[in-house]
Structures are given as structure tokens and as C-alpha cells.
Amino acid sequence: MPFPFKRFRPTQVLLVFDLLATLLVALEGSSAGVLAHLDFFGVLVIAFISALGGGIVRDLLIGATPPNAIRDWRYGAIALLGGGITLISFQTVQTVPHHLLVTLDAAGLALFAVAGADKAIEYGVSPLSAVLMGATTGCGGGVIRDLLLNRIPAILHSDVYATAALAGAIVTVVSLRFRLPRGWAMAAGAVICFTLRMMAVTFGWSLPHVAGY
Amino acid sequence: MPFPFKRFRPTQVLLVFDLLATLLVALEGSSAGVLAHLDFFGVLVIAFISALGGGIVRDLLIGATPPNAIRDWRYGAIALLGGGITLISFQTVQTVPHHLLVTLDAAGLALFAVAGADKAIEYGVSPLSAVLMGATTGCGGGVIRDLLLNRIPAILHSDVYATAALAGAIVTVVSLRFRLPRGWAMAAGAVICFTLRMMAVTFGWSLPHVAGY
Amino acid sequence: MPFPFKRFRPTQVLLVFDLLATLLVALEGSSAGVLAHLDFFGVLVIAFISALGGGIVRDLLIGATPPNAIRDWRYGAIALLGGGITLISFQTVQTVPHHLLVTLDAAGLALFAVAGADKAIEYGVSPLSAVLMGATTGCGGGVIRDLLLNRIPAILHSDVYATAALAGAIVTVVSLRFRLPRGWAMAAGAVICFTLRMMAVTFGWSLPHVAGY
Numbered sequence: 001m002p003f004p005f006k007r008f009r010p011t012q013v014l015l016v017f018d019l020l021a022t023l024l025v026a027l028e029g030s031s032a033g034v035l036a037h038l039d040f041f042g043v044l045v046i047a048f049i050s051a052l053g054g055g056i057v058r059d060l061l062i063g064a065t066p067p068n069a070i071r072d073w074r075y076g077a078i079a080l081l082g083g084g085i086t087l088i089s090f091q092t093v094q095t096v097p098h099h100l101l102v103t104l105d106a107a108g109l110a111l112f113a114v115a116g117a118d119k120a121i122e123y124g125v126s127p128l129s130a131v132l133m134g135a136t137t138g139c140g141g142g143v144i145r146d147l148l149l150n151r152i153p154a155i156l157h158s159d160v161y162a163t164a165a166l167a168g169a170i171v172t173v174v175s176l177r178f179r180l181p182r183g184w185a186m187a188a189g190a191v192i193c194f195t196l197r198m199m200a201v202t203f204g205w206s207l208p209h210v211a212g213y
Numbered sequence: 214m215p216f217p218f219k220r221f222r223p224t225q226v227l228l229v230f231d232l233l234a235t236l237l238v239a240l241e242g243s244s245a246g247v248l249a250h251l252d253f254f255g256v257l258v259i260a261f262i263s264a265l266g267g268g269i270v271r272d273l274l275i276g277a278t279p280p281n282a283i284r285d286w287r288y289g290a291i292a293l294l295g296g297g298i299t300l301i302s303f304q305t306v307q308t309v310p311h312h313l314l315v316t317l318d319a320a321g322l323a324l325f326a327v328a329g330a331d332k333a334i335e336y337g338v339s340p341l342s343a344v345l346m347g348a349t350t351g352c353g354g355g356v357i358r359d360l361l362l363n364r365i366p367a368i369l370h371s372d373v374y375a376t377a378a379l380a381g382a383i384v385t386v387v388s389l390r391f392r393l394p395r396g397w398a399m400a401a402g403a404v405i406c407f408t409l410r411m412m413a414v415t416f417g418w419s420l421p422h423v424a425g426y
Numbered sequence: 427m428p429f430p431f432k433r434f435r436p437t438q439v440l441l442v443f444d445l446l447a448t449l450l451v452a453l454e455g456s457s458a459g460v461l462a463h464l465d466f467f468g469v470l471v472i473a474f475i476s477a478l479g480g481g482i483v484r485d486l487l488i489g490a491t492p493p494n495a496i497r498d499w500r501y502g503a504i505a506l507l508g509g510g511i512t513l514i515s516f517q518t519v520q521t522v523p524h525h526l527l528v529t530l531d532a533a534g535l536a537l538f539a540v541a542g543a544d545k546a547i548e549y550g551v552s553p554l555s556a557v558l559m560g561a562t563t564g565c566g567g568g569v570i571r572d573l574l575l576n577r578i579p580a581i582l583h584s585d586v587y588a589t590a591a592l593a594g595a596i597v598t599v600v601s602l603r604f605r606l607p608r609g610w611a612m613a614a615g616a617v618i619c620f621t622l623r624m625m626a627v628t629f630g631w632s633l634p635h636v637a638g639y
Contacts, residue, residue, distance in 0.1 A: 060486060132289065143361075210247045338492055422466070
């Protein structure tokens, strides 16, 4: 069964989704930067790092240098565009309904996690590492953003976020292992990640802590 | 004079020690994560980063990509195992006698520092950089752990820890420079690092600060 | 029109300036370390990271591994020398007139930013990324220093510092694009960066924040 978007090459479809997800994460990250009282430059840096930091770390770790986000100017441009939109119309960005934002963010997480795991497999790392690279792609930008804003990264202590990324990456890696076509392996992983994330938000799930600490 | 473990190849002996040290550092790091109120996922991340972060940074810096800890699934598995043990039996891990823990940790530090310096020399960096890479291997994971937990890294302001790693790395690098066999160069460095660290703990040594600050 | 320093090869002139800038930034960084109550080892680490961290991150990102500061022992030695001078004579370092320090620092920033952008172009990244790499070279060390000292990096919320680095890098990259000789492209960028930084300090400029935040 072929990939379902017949008129486009899968890589084109992926690229469009990837750039959209980058824009969205840049909008979110730069909004956090405004709320942390950064200046215009700082907001643009946070937009860039939030959107591209995870993929850059992944590329460094799997040996794909220079990282895609450095080599291909479109990623940087889109991330900075997201930061610029926040600077110009922060009030408007803040009025985006929360539920829509969460949904788009879950879609972006799914895409990043699954594409990250797929790329890691392509570069020949072990399946375990490919799963970790998927989660790194999805969550790494947010971790660096939190470090720069002098906070303990949110994904380490609250929310089912990285766990959804891991689940999606695991499904993709296992599917590739069983020789499913690449498009389907990625679609399956993305659906799992997105669904898990949305259910966690809807039902208020969070991961357990060690009892008493 | 040949390497003293006759029945095993030196690389096998090293691998076993390396995996043991990784497990120990993962146990320590993940315990810090529990005490910082991280959730299950966060504890596993801290276990992974504490145990493997130093070696990953070293490999990135000397150009050995993908880093060994990403390429070889055993390291990630052992680190996550350490985190898992902490999650399941944190109370028990906390009852390990302090003196035993400190001794094992000093042994792990010695192994990481010496192996890190040796690998850096092998990749052709300068002797000064090889010494720094040894200390990075020994201490880098702890530094990233402290950054994630939003603390000034402990090794920067207290304790004779990194200094012991540096001393061990210097001895190894100088010994290799004088063409001592590799096994002996590493053994000499490890003994120096371990001894210095244990004496520092025993006698309560700490490094001086600039007077008045 | 040839490069103006006739008796020296441009690379020699650059190297001398680069080592001087490294020493200066190491002195500044290590002073911040003393004020943050780090011990002797911590002060040396901060000296090293402040002076060389930006260039190391740039080299990792453009794929120039091992980074120059790791391969060439002179950079590490100069950075540690700067840290050592601070340790021995912190009081004296503190008496350097503020205006002189700011001027030298602006010169160092200009050199790092312009040389960083030039090197990135040489490694074939996109012009946008080359500009970002110039700013990273100039400001990256300070960002890592602030992270280690558990602060929100200063360049993200105050001062026209990174902006000057970006301006210098843009001028250099655009000049190279229009096929100006390399020496002149770098000189033009450095003059712009230095002038902008000095004017910002003189007139107390700072970047705008999003209104109300």
C-alpha cells in the first residue's frame, strides 16, 4: 500500500509539516521568553532554540554535522519569523484558544519525535538510541529553553509530554524494525504520540513520583 | 611487563569496569533526581545524563561521533537500569553505607577520567586537551545533572573532585607521552585519582577560594 | 588593495589578536567566577568556558571537529593563564579602569564575531547560519558562563551586546557575498560591531522589551 499523499513526494509533505511545527514551537517558545522579560534579541534567541534546539542536539549526537537546522536556512528563517510574530503581536498570540494551541503542539511533538527517530535509524545508531533521539528531537528545544530561563525543565517533573514522544518513537522504531514502509511506520508513531499526549491533557494525567519525595 | 589480567583482553576488563561505573553513577544521579521531586521520566533522564553525559560531551569534542554511549546500546541500557532500580527501591538505595558509596564513586571517577584521557590521546588532540577531556569525562555528567536541577555545579565551588580527575588524567597523559604501556599508564592515573579523592574525603580537604570572596 | 599589515601574514595577525581576546575574556569570566564564590578549580573552568565556549559550540555546529580550541593547545593555555592571573591577583584585576575594560571587551567581541562568521562561511553553511555562528562565537562563552553560575544569560534581557555581534557578522557575511577581499570584509564587520557596542555603552542603549512585560 503506497504512501497516501499521491501528488506529493513524501519528503515534500514532511518538509511542509516540519516547517509548520517549527513555526508553532517558535511562537510558543518566544511567548515564554516575553513572559520572562527578555528583550527583543532574547525573544528571538528563545524562538530559535525552542524550535530547533532539539533537532540540533540530535544531529550532533548522531553525527549529522552541520545540523540540518544550520545548513538549511529555511528552518532558521521560520523560527525567527515565529519570534518576530510574537514580538509584533504578543497580545494576539496570547488570545489563541488554549485547546487549539495544545492540539497543534501535540501534533508538532508527534512530528518531531517520529522524524527524529527515523533520522537516527537512518544514521545507523542502535534502536534504543534512536528512541532516545526521537524524544530528544521532540523535547530538547524545550529543555534548553527552560535552562536559559533558569528553570528546572518542565518535562522532568510534570506532565505526560516526553513520555508521549518516547511512545511515538518506540512505535516508529519497532515498525521500521519489522520492515513496515517508512511512511506507515512514521504515521503509526505520530498517531500514538498525538493520541497519548491529547489523552494526557484531556484527563489530566501525570507521571508518578517516587512516593514521599 | 604485560597487562596483569592474563585471561581477559584488556578491552574486556575495561568494558566491565566501565559498565559497572556507569551503573553506579546512574544510581547516584537518579537518587538526586528523586530528591529534587522529578517524576519517573525525569529520574530516568537524570540517570542517563549523569552516567553518560560526560563521555558524550568528550566524544563530541574530540570528534568521535556518534558518541560511544549513543552507538553502543549497552551503555544506555545500563544507565536506564540504574534509574529503574532507584525508582523501584529508592529507600534501599538510600541505605547503602555512605563510605561504600564514596569509595565506589571514587573508583568510577578514576576509571572515567583515565579512560577519557586515553581516548582523547587516541583521537590526536593535544596533551593539555586530553587532560581536560579526562576531567570532562569524569565530571561532565554531574555538571549537566546540576544544570538540569537548576544548581551551580557542585564541582565548581566545593570538594576535591574534579582536581582528582585532573591529576589522574595528567598522570595518564604524561605516562603515555613517556611511552609507558597503555595498561600501566591508565592504572597509574587511576590509582592517583582514586587515592587523591579518598584522601580528600577522609581529611575533609577542599580547594581554596580567593581570599575575601 | 592588499591587506594593510604588509610584514605579517593575515593569519598571524589574526592569531595574535585572537589569543589576546581570549586572554581578556578569560580574565573577565574568571572574575565573575570569583565573585560567585567558586573555588580555584571552578574559577579556572569558568575562565576556560567563557573564553573558548563560544568558539567550541560554533565548531561543533559547523562540523569542524575537534574544535580548534581543543586541538590547538595555545587557546586552552591562554584561557587558563587568564584564570590563573585572576586567582593570583584578583584585587589588581578589579582595579583595571571600567572604561578600558569595556573598550577591550568590545574589541574582543568584534574579533570573535567576525572571525566566527568568516569561519562558518568557509565551512559552507548558509549566510543566515553564518551570521548566527558569528554571534554564537562572540556571545556563546558568556551564555554558558551564566548558565553555570545559575543565571539567566545577561545577553537575553539587557544590553546591546549580541546585537552588535550580529551587526558585525552581517556586515562580514554580506561583504564576503559581494566578493570583497576577506581581510576587508572582516575589518568592516569588526569596525561596525565595535562602534555599535561602544555607542551602546556610551549612550546607555538597550533593546526594547515587549510593552507591558
